[in-house]
Amino acid sequence: MxxxxxxxxxxxxxxxxxxxxxxxxxxxxxxxxxxxxLPAMALDAPKGPVVLTVSAPVLDHPNVGATAQFDLQMLEALAGRSAKVRTPWTSGEVEFSGPYLRSVLEAAGARGAKLRITALNDYYADVPMEDVAQLDTILATRLHGKTMSVREKGPLFLIYPFDLDPNLYNEKYFSRSVWQIVKIEVTD
Known part of the structure; x- marks a missing residue:
């Protein structure tokens, strides 16, 4: 009120x-x-298989050693959205859903200037923190309402809001759209 x-x-x-x-x-x-x-609530330890590990020089809510680890249930409990988008990697319009990337970083208490987002195969992209703060990027956990297998570019896929801003549909943001994400390192 x-x-x-x-x-x-x-x-x-x-x-x-x-x-x-x-x-x-x-x-x-x-x-x-x-x-x-008052300090924010501590991050619970994951109960299921860990799908994401976040590290940072400043990490206010570590839950496993000096990292913040998330299982799928923890990620899906965070604020996020669904987006119907066209991407260069999918056929036609598809629906991705998952938490906002900023929600994940806030839950971990991670602070810094940029992110290094790394995939299962060690591919990585450096993403400026402005993308997290200014764009509704999501860490997609689902495709058409179903969890994504590694074959389907899962378990996590960074999706830019191509549906909200068509100007993002270009190579700059395509190169930052990492799939099969397993790790996010926040740096200064």
């Missing part, structure tokens, strides 16, 4: 004694300040 901090709301017209209204405003603001200062 939106709360205004306007002093006009605590004036005599509100129907409650002034000291009660002031205390109410104080405790409301106090709760906001305290909740902002």
């Amino acid at each position: 939106f709360q205004s901090n306007s002093l006009a709301e605590i004036g005599p017209a509100s129907g409650r004694p002034m000291h009660i209204r002031l205390l109410s405003k104080f405790f409301g603001l106090f709760a906001v300040v305290v909740s902002a200062a």
Whole structure:
């Protein structure tokens, strides 16, 4: 619920004694300040097979040693979206779904300037953090609602929002669209 901090709301017209209204405003603001200062929840350890490992010089929520490891269920619990897109690697329009890449990095508490996203075969692409912050890139876990096998470019595929911005449909973003992702390294 939106709360205004306007002093006009605590004036005599509100129907409650002034000291009660002031205390109410104080405790409301106090709760906001305290909740902002509390650390984020720690990342749980994966219960299923690990499909992604995130490392960074600054990693606020490691869950296995100095890394953040995710199973499929952990990834799919994060905020994300579905996208119906055309890609150079698929036939016709297909539907990918999965968490936003920024949601994954936030869950890990990973900070830095760029990402090195690595596939099963050691292919990698360097992705600027601006792509994560400014574009709705998803770490696709599903194709047409089904998990992706390695043969189908899974288990994870970095999908740019080609459906939201046709200007992204070019070699620059194609080269960053790594599939069969297993590792993300955040660097300075």
